[in-house]
Amino acid sequence: MPIEKIDHELCIGCGICQDSCSLDVIYMDESGKAYARYPEDCVACYSCEKDCPAEAINVSPQRGRPVPHPW
Amino acid sequence: MDGRLETDVLVIGGGLAGCFAAVGARRSGVDVVLVDKNYVGRTGSSVYASGMGLYNPDWGDDIEEWLEQYSRVGEYIVDRSWAKILFENSYARHRDLVDWGFTYYKKDGSVGTLTPGEEPERPLWLKSRFRNKCTLAMFGSKDKMIHVRKAVLDSGCRILDRVMVTDLIVEDGRVAGAVGFHVRTGEFVAVQAKATVLASGMVSFKGSGFGRHMGTGDGQAMAYRAGAEMKSMEWGGLMYCIKDCDSVIVDGPTWEEDSSQDNVTNALGERFLGDEGNPGTVTLVLWPQEVHAGRGPIYHEPYGVDPEKYREAIVEYEKKAEGPWITMLDRAGLDIFNDRLEQITAYVGARPGGGVKIDEECACSLPGLYAAGDASGCGLGGAAYPAGGTGMNKAAVTGHIAGENAVKYAKKVENIQIDDSVIEKYREMTFGPMRRKSGFSTDHVLKRVQQTLFPYEVHMVMHGRRLEAALTMVEFFRDHLLPRMRAVDLHDLRKAHEVRNMVQCAEMILGASIARTESRGTFYREDYPERDDENWLKWILFKKEGLGMKIWTQEVPEDSHGDTSTPYEERYQLKYRRS
Numbered sequence: 001m002p003i004e005k006i007d008h009e010l011c012i013g014c015g016i017c018q019d020s021c022s023l024d025v026i027y028m029d030e031s032g033k034a035y036a037r038y039p040e041d042c043v044a045c046y047s048c049e050k051d052c053p054a055e056a057i058n059v060s061p062q063r064g065r066p067v068p069h070p071w
Numbered sequence: 072m073d074g075r076l077e078t079d080v081l082v083i084g085g086g087l088a089g090c091f092a093a094v095g096a097r098r099s100g101v102d103v104v105l106v107d108k109n110y111v112g113r114t115g116s117s118v119y120a121s122g123m124g125l126y127n128p129d130w131g132d133d134i135e136e137w138l139e140q141y142s143r144v145g146e147y148i149v150d151r152s153w154a155k156i157l158f159e160n161s162y163a164r165h166r167d168l169v170d171w172g173f174t175y176y177k178k179d180g181s182v183g184t185l186t187p188g189e190e191p192e193r194p195l196w197l198k199s200r201f202r203n204k205c206t207l208a209m210f211g212s213k214d215k216m217i218h219v220r221k222a223v224l225d226s227g228c229r230i231l232d233r234v235m236v237t238d239l240i241v242e243d244g245r246v247a248g249a250v251g252f253h254v255r256t257g258e259f260v261a262v263q264a265k266a267t268v269l270a271s272g273m274v275s276f277k278g279s280g281f282g283r284h285m286g287t288g289d290g291q292a293m294a295y296r297a298g299a300e301m302k303s304m305e306w307g308g309l310m311y312c313i314k315d316c317d318s319v320i321v322d323g324p325t326w327e328e329d330s331s332q333d334n335v336t337n338a339l340g341e342r343f344l345g346d347e348g349n350p351g352t353v354t355l356v357l358w359p360q361e362v363h364a365g366r367g368p369i370y371h372e373p374y375g376v377d378p379e380k381y382r383e384a385i386v387e388y389e390k391k392a393e394g395p396w397i398t399m400l401d402r403a404g405l406d407i408f409n410d411r412l413e414q415i416t417a418y419v420g421a422r423p424g425g426g427v428k429i430d431e432e433c434a435c436s437l438p439g440l441y442a443a444g445d446a447s448g449c450g451l452g453g454a455a456y457p458a459g460g461t462g463m464n465k466a467a468v469t470g471h472i473a474g475e476n477a478v479k480y481a482k483k484v485e486n487i488q489i490d491d492s493v494i495e496k497y498r499e500m501t502f503g504p505m506r507r508k509s510g511f512s513t514d515h516v517l518k519r520v521q522q523t524l525f526p527y528e529v530h531m532v533m534h535g536r537r538l539e540a541a542l543t544m545v546e547f548f549r550d551h552l553l554p555r556m557r558a559v560d561l562h563d564l565r566k567a568h569e570v571r572n573m574v575q576c577a578e579m580i581l582g583a584s585i586a587r588t589e590s591r592g593t594f595y596r597e598d599y600p601e602r603d604d605e606n607w608l609k610w611i612l613f614k615k616e617g618l619g620m621k622i623w624t625q626e627v628p629e630d631s632h633g634d635t636s637t638p639y640e641e642r643y644q645l646k647y648r649r650s
Contacts, residue, residue, distance in 0.1 A: 019110035022118075022285035024233075024254055024562050038562055040514075045281040046395050047113065050213060061316040061399040065514070067279050069314065069415050070527035071362045 001064050002042040003057065006034050010056035017048035017057060040064035074253070074260040075494065078104040078229075079481040080474070081248055081264035083236050083290060086115020087463060088444025088470035089270035090219045091164070095474025096268075097226035101481055104262055105228050108235040108254060108565060109285060112220030115272055116445065117466060119282030122207040124460030125165050126158035130190045134158055142633050144353060145453020146592040146643065147608060148303075151631045153450040156431065157461075157468050164467035165208065172218035174211030182211035207460040234260050235565045236289065237501045239267065239297045239440070240489065246297065246439040247487045250497040254565050259501060261494050265481035266439050268473045269294060269427055270466075273308075273445035274576040276521060279317035279417035280310040287569035288420070288576035290446035294427040295575060300436035300614045302428035302448030304576075305583035306594055307530050308420060308456070309355040313371065314413040316403040334372035335414065337361050343648070353455045353645060356593040358416045359531035360648040363597075370411045378408035418530055420576070425452050425583075428612060433473035436614075439484070441477045443469035450631075452610070454592025455645070504567040510557035513566040519548055520573050524580075533596040535585060542581040548574045550618075582620045583611045595647055602643055608632055 003025065006017070013032040020026075026048060027037040034056075036042065042064050049057040080096040082089045085107030093105040107114050126132050134155065141154045166187065169175075174182050175191035185191055191208040223230060236251035240263070248264040274288025295301055335358075337343045343361045344354050358369050374381065385397045400407055426448035433441045442448075444466040451457075451465060504513075523544045524530060528537055553571055558564040589603035590596050609624040633642065640646075 019232075020113045022109040022114045024109070024565060041562075041566075043277065043281055043284045044399070045119075045284060046399070047118065050395060051113070061403040063317070065518075067277070067317060067417075068522050068525045069279070069317075070359060070418065070525055070531060071367060071415070 001036070001039040002044040002060050002062055003036040003039050003048070004060045005058045006036060007056040007058075008033050010054045012054045012056075014053060016051050016053065020047040020051045022047070074258045075263075076104070076261075077263045077486055078102045079264065080104075080266050080268065080477045081106070081262050082268045082270060082474070083249060084115065084269065084271035084444070084446065085109070085111030085220075085223075085230070086270065086272055086444065086466065087117035087120075087216070087219065088446075088466035088473075089115075089268070090223050091167070091467050091470025092268045092270055092441075092443050092474035092477065093223050093228045094167075094226045095471045096478045097228050099475070099478040099482075101478050103226075103228040104231060104264070105223060106231040106234045106236055106249075106251065106260075106262070108233065108289070110232045111223065111230050112217045114285060115216070116283050116286060117219075117463060118216050120210070120463045122209040122460050122463065123161070123165065123168070123467065124157070124458060124464035125161050125191070125193065125208040127162045127190070129188065141453065141457040142631060143644070144455050144457045144592075146455060146602065147604075147631060147633045148591065148610065148627055149453040149457060149631060150450020150628065152431070152628070156472075157451065157464055160468040160471070161464050164464075164471060167471075168215075168219075168467070171222040173215050176209040176211055207458075231260065235568055236271075236293070237568050238497060239293050240493075240497065241297050241437070242487045242489055242493070244438065245487065246437050247489060249293070250494070250501055252501055252561070252564070254561055257561050259498050261497065263486050263489060265484050265486055266441060266477035268433075268477050269435075269440065269442040269446050270444045270470060270473070271446050274420040274573060274580075276418070276420055276524060276573055276577070277517065278419060278521065278525060279312045279415065280419055283419050286420070286445065287573050289569065289572045290442065291426050291579065292572035292575035294435065294437070294440065294442070295579060295615050297437060297440075298615060299440060300428040300612055301426065301579060302612050303425035303452030303583075303610055304448065304579045304613075305587050305611055306425050306452055306454060306592070307418060307580070309416045309531065309593060310419050311355060311358070312415055312417050313400065313405060313407075314368075314415045316399055316405055317415070317417070336370050336372055337366040338368055338370070339366060341366070353593065355416050356531070356595050356645070357648055358414075359527040360595065362527060363532045364648060369414050371407065371414045372411060373409050374407060381408070416527070416531065418525055420580070429469070429473075431472075432476040433469050434476060434480075439480060441473040441480075443473035447473075450610070450627075454594055456593075502564070504556055504558035505561075505564050507555070507557040510555040511552050513556060513558060513563055513570050516548060516552050516556055516570045517566070517573070519552070520545070520570070520577055524577055530580070530584065531595070533584060533594075534598045535588070535596070536598075538581055538585045542578065542585065545574060545577045545581060549578060579613070579620065582622065583613060586611050586622045590647065592645065600647060600649065602639070604632075604635055
């Protein structure tokens with residue numbers, strides 16, 4: 001899955017990654033920390049990882065759902 | 072009735088175009104509401120853009136030279152009067168961005184704000200004989216759109232984040248607002264507006280490459296369903312990606328002085344782009360032609376540069392602009408400095424000129440409706456991407472114009488009183504997919520759209536019969552799958568509406584592509600492999616009629632034709648490869 005990890009310990013609960021995700025993948029859990037609720041919809045744009053002030057997110061280049069290639 | 076509100080101007084889409092429209096409208100003191108399915112400030116292709124086209128005669132820019140390039144690269148389909156509007160307004164919009172806190176790369180290489188009149192660094196971006204006039208002013212920060220959000224809020228505009236607009240409200244032949252739902256709370260939202268601006272971006276079908284993945288053609292599809300005229304949707308966009316890491320768009324170290332390091336070869340190791348060895352967006356059309364001829368796949372040759380020297384520059388660049396692609400390649404275990412990597416061209420939908428038809432006031436054919444940015448279709452829709460920075464330039468300039476003119480319209484009319492029963496009907500349409508207990512998943516329908524559009528033989532090396540076949544499938548999705556598509560939760564309901572819009576856009580793109588019986592720029596048909604100046608210096612327009620599309624053409628004004636007496640080989644510098 002593209003979002004390999006959102007580190008629960010490192011996450012400061014600021015919610016920026018949730019705002020950064022334009023595919024509605026990231027939500028906040030009951031303890032106020034971020035988690036990938038719909039990881040299969042992630043397209044590995046890296047916005048959450050880049051914007052996270054706590055360096056809590058690690059994105060892998062593999063998409064959750066492969067895209068058909070042109071050839 | 073929950074979430075029902077009234078405003079003067081409703082703006083749909085919170086990327087650069089929508090924010091400019093909102094601020095532009097607020098300057099006249101009217102009430103403005105801006106909605107986006109994501110969080111304004113972190114949504115839209117603008118977030119991923121690295122620069123904006125910038126023209127200023129005080130810096131020695133020659134408008135005739137620039138117009139010539141737009142016209143020649145766009146292969147004489149670019150409307151000179153629109154290109155002029157774009158250039159002549161770019162400096163003022165650039166200054167708005169500076170006022171909102173944008174930083175730029177300066178001429179001395181540092182990053183910072185610019186004093187009035189100060190010229191930012193404008194590097195030669197993908198220099199080639201196709202595009203040698205650089206227009207790109209490079210942004211200095213990845214957080215640039217957060218400054219834009221602040222400017223929108225400071226202007227007094229109301230922002231509704233995470234509201235997915237699902238349809239325009241059409242009453243008495245006029246667009247009277249829009250309906251949608253909050254993606255997290257499920258609240259139904261109906262905004263009645265005197266004027267509505269569509270600025271919801273491009274359609275990209277969530278394919279390879281990123282930075283366009285949120286653009287699912289929502290505005291184009293809504294406007295089409297509402298009966299608006301559409302323009303120039305046949306021109307497709309291609310991006311180049313590393314095959315095994317397909318979110319990565321490799322531009323290479325081309326912001327440096329030497330773009331020749333990006334070498335692209337076919338399976339035989341031949342530099343099939345000839346002198347155009349670097350993978351510019353114009354020559355991308357030649358890649359699928361090479362594959363079609365049986366000489367694929369296509370490779371990115373290792374950079375012949377010192378990795379450490381470039382790595383440092385790239386890491387620095389990653390912090391500020393588009394994607395962290397060297398990081399992605401590292402994580403995928405790919406070494407672009409030492410290894411040959413297989414590349415693909417990704418189809419990224421209609422861009423940047425096609426969409427909802429607008430006039431020079433950004434007014435659409437339906438009263439009360441305006442459009443801006445990638446969602447709008449104006450005479451800038453060339454047959455190839457004319458210059459780096461055009462997308463942002465168009466977003467800023469058309470956004471501002473749309474906002475100003477939406478206000479003028481809003482001041483002339485009253486809000487239409489809409490009956491509760493009408494709103495109820497829209498609510499049913501919005502939540503329809505969630506009421507179904509069985510049927511096709513949204514993922515299934517999206518996959519079928521991608522499988523239909525993405526193969527190179529559909530929209531890269533085109534043929535009328537294959538386009539017809541693809542359209543047949545898309546019509547089946549439209550008529551059979553969509554009415555049986557089921558959403559299991561609110562997140563899925565958002566996807567359901569995105570998929571519905573993508574199916575609609577696929578139909579428009581294929582229909583317009585079938586109609587254009589010639590090749591031009593990056594639009595290549597093997598059944599009509601030449602430019603046809605006699606019959607096709609025209610734009611394609613269409614609208615919904617019954618279930619299908621009513622298609623017609625409009626002559627490109629003669630002053631935009633270029634010199635038609637120039638011999639074909641000279642007039643069209645991009646040479647197609649035949650198999």
